[in-house]
Amino acid sequence: RKEVEQDPGPFNVPEGATVAFNCTYSNSASQSFFWYRQDCRKEPKLLMSVYSSGNEDGRFTAQLNRASQYISLLIRDSKLSDSATYLCVVNTDTGRRALTFGSGTRLQVQP
């Protein structure tokens, strides 16, 4: 079983749609959680950290459920520029960050 599992997609949605991505992780000792965005043939970039209380950044909302070992990302009012691969990432150490990535979920927003 992979440490971090995501639905690979692709998710094809129209502009303005709301889309949700889910992710599960296997290591209950995981300490930190993130969503990264990766554009085609580019490096991953941090989209947002994920906290137990849930957090929102504009059109993006992230949720963490430690009991179920489940992380989600909600994107509201999708834009064409949101088209990318979204990587679910966990960190199991308390010190410096060795990150464990999921395989990513591809989103294509269509006009």
Added chain:
Amino acid sequence: DAGVTQSPTHLIKTRGQQVTLRCSPKSGHDTVSWYQQALGQGPQFIFQYYEEEERQRGNFPDRFSGHQFPNYSSELNVNALLLGDSALYLCASSLQAAEAFFGQGTRLTVV
């Protein structure tokens, strides 16, 4: 601030050869991590360097080795290249446990 820079951007090598990839961390960062990203997969952690020592290592064979220099820059060496080593190699730098920033990567093709 130049951010994380990697060289070369692209490289073609023959099976059995050796390769060295280079990374200069973001200014002020002291920790460098290396990741391998195969096509369609998320980045996989190779190892992490801090204070010129390998601090953590992922599930990669000894053919993968590295080094960190006093100026915090780092090299990744891969010996006896296999076709399966073809991937995007990403370097990430951070300061202690803060956010990791990725370089644009080196795309290695083994033929």
